[in-house]
Amino acid sequence: MPADQPRLKMLGICKSYPAVVANSDVDLTVMPGEIHAVLGENGAGKSTLMKIIYGVTRPDAGEMLWDGRQVRVRSPAAARKLGIGMVFQHFALFETLTVAENISLALDERVTPALLGPRIRSVSEAYGLPVDPNRHVHGLSVGERQRVEIVRCLLQSPRLLIMDEPTSVLTPQAVLKLFESLRRLAAEGCSILYISHKLDEIQALCGKATVLRAGRVSGCVDPRRETSRSLAEMMIGKELPTCHMAPRAPGEVRLAIRKLTLSAADPYGTDLQNINLELRSGEVVGIAGVSGNGQQELLKALSGEVPLTTPAAVQLEGRDAGLLNAAERRGLGLCFVPEERLGRGAVPDLSLADNALLTGYVPESGMGMVRNGLIQASAVREFARRVIDRFNVKCGDETSHAGSLSGGNLQKYIVGRETLLTPKVMVVAQPTWGVDVGASMLIRQAIIDLRDQGVAVLVVSEELDELFMMSDRIAVLADGRLSRAVPIAEASVDQIGLWMSGNFDADAIVADQGAGNHA
Numbered sequence: 001m002p003a004d005q006p007r008l009k010m011l012g013i014c015k016s017y018p019a020v021v022a023n024s025d026v027d028l029t030v031m032p033g034e035i036h037a038v039l040g041e042n043g044a045g046k047s048t049l050m051k052i053i054y055g056v057t058r059p060d061a062g063e064m065l066w067d068g069r070q071v072r073v074r075s076p077a078a079a080r081k082l083g084i085g086m087v088f089q090h091f092a093l094f095e096t097l098t099v100a101e102n103i104s105l106a107l108d109e110r111v112t113p114a115l116l117g118p119r120i121r122s123v124s125e126a127y128g129l130p131v132d133p134n135r136h137v138h139g140l141s142v143g144e145r146q147r148v149e150i151v152r153c154l155l156q157s158p159r160l161l162i163m164d165e166p167t168s169v170l171t172p173q174a175v176l177k178l179f180e181s182l183r184r185l186a187a188e189g190c191s192i193l194y195i196s197h198k199l200d201e202i203q204a205l206c207g208k209a210t211v212l213r214a215g216r217v218s219g220c221v222d223p224r225r226e227t228s229r230s231l232a233e234m235m236i237g238k239e240l241p242t243c244h245m246a247p248r249a250p251g252e253v254r255l256a257i258r259k260l261t262l263s264a265a266d267p268y269g270t271d272l273q274n275i276n277l278e279l280r281s282g283e284v285v286g287i288a289g290v291s292g293n294g295q296q297e298l299l300k301a302l303s304g305e306v307p308l309t310t311p312a313a314v315q316l317e318g319r320d321a322g323l324l325n326a327a328e329r330r331g332l333g334l335c336f337v338p339e340e341r342l343g344r345g346a347v348p349d350l351s352l353a354d355n356a357l358l359t360g361y362v363p364e365s366g367m368g369m370v371r372n373g374l375i376q377a378s379a380v381r382e383f384a385r386r387v388i389d390r391f392n393v394k395c396g397d398e399t400s401h402a403g404s405l406s407g408g409n410l411q412k413y414i415v416g417r418e419t420l421l422t423p424k425v426m427v428v429a430q431p432t433w434g435v436d437v438g439a440s441m442l443i444r445q446a447i448i449d450l451r452d453q454g455v456a457v458l459v460v461s462e463e464l465d466e467l468f469m470m471s472d473r474i475a476v477l478a479d480g481r482l483s484r485a486v487p488i489a490e491a492s493v494d495q496i497g498l499w500m501s502g503n504f505d506a507d508a509i510v511a512d513q514g515a516g517n518h519a
Helices: 046-054 076-082 099-106 113-126 142-154 172-187 199-205 228-236 295-303 326-331 352-360 377-390 407-419 437-452 464-470 493-500
Strands: 008-017 020-030 035-039 061-066 069-071 084-087 160-164 191-195 208-213 216-221 253-262 272-280 283-288 314-316 334-337 425-429 456-460 473-478
Touching (some): 008 046, 020 046, 020 216, 035 046, 035 199, 035 228, 046 160, 046 191, 076 084, 084 142, 099 113, 099 142, 113 142, 160 172, 172 191, 172 199, 199 228, 216 228, 253 456, 272 283, 272 295, 272 456, 283 437, 283 464, 283 493, 295 334, 295 425, 295 456, 334 407, 352 377, 377 407, 407 425, 407 437, 425 437, 437 456, 437 464, 456 464, 473 493
Parallel strands (some): 035 191, 084 160, 160 191, 283 456, 283 473, 334 425, 425 456
Antiparallel strands (some): 008 020, 008 061, 061 069, 208 216, 253 272, 253 314
């Protein structure tokens, strides 16, 4: 193939759904060995275009050229035969199977999991994405599942690699290692289509960027010659919003964690060791840490999904809540945003309105969705419409299925749903995972607004920039231990990075301080 001939060329691609035009007359050209970004807001049509290339979705109009030859990609298997691989934003993994079993099912060649194991270890270690092939998926964190998807794709030696938000839940160190690997792949001639809302990543990695807005191409630029602000404004078509957080004194303790010790249910999980923390009304406390260091276990212990044996290990509004289940804790004013959008945050096959009912039925929320044991359908629909309007969720209406929304729009809906339930305590995991820069600011400001209304907010995130932007205090979870929470003005990225490695200073380890830690 001539060096100047495109590896992939999309011409006039159109795709419409009953409630939305996903792609309208989209052109895209990718050269051999090129790392090409596709940018756009949530719902701009990026994922739809990638699914068309990979054969998951068929276009209504337009043509696709592969190595200069017109092709019709009718299935992912056909795409893989051409040499196209894709890492999806939403994972397609069987929870009850091991990593090796999942990857074996996804490969076109027939290889037993036992024989595949050494290959998985070799590729994952070579690319800096360590994965244990014998672990069951249900015990993996979101970040670890992301690694499985990436390794599965790399095992196929693709000529075009599509990556949809591949670093959304990876650690900064893993991101740097992945970038090294992608540059190496590109140097070997592999083309890479890269979707990310992290504009600094785009500028560091990509030599070209196609920007989509409302399903159309709004520009094609060299991101290295642009600023993050100019790229963001090209995506959203207006000036980039900002967050505003004014100093304020916190109030009374709303959530207290006292000497919480918990053995992980999964043999590969992380045991929690003597966790202590006090969270007060009118403050945001951020918890940083590398995925797989006890975040899942802590979040389930707080939400009530995992029963505790000590009543006082978790206290809500001054009441011992350790033995209460998730519904009873919601009755005390706890609202919760899990890191897994589909399955835990929302049921994909239910409408947005029905998904609102799943957490808003509690009478104490004051939403009036259930009265005397009867569902008030009009109140449910009205609440869902309020969430959609307030958080600018791009969808048909409140009857749209949750699974039909883009990842970022579903995240906005879940955060909005919990926010509008008037919580007293809000626990949020990975609030802006896979969310575009404009929507990220909207979500962060909504969390800050909750804090200003007197809500006690706990945010668990791997995004240090995010935590420094919206936290009053910050702590680190490493190997099941929690550091003391320090005021954000006294913290530094270097210090937090050191703590994330588990190297707490002597006075940073919280141990046997029954009253918890506070500034």
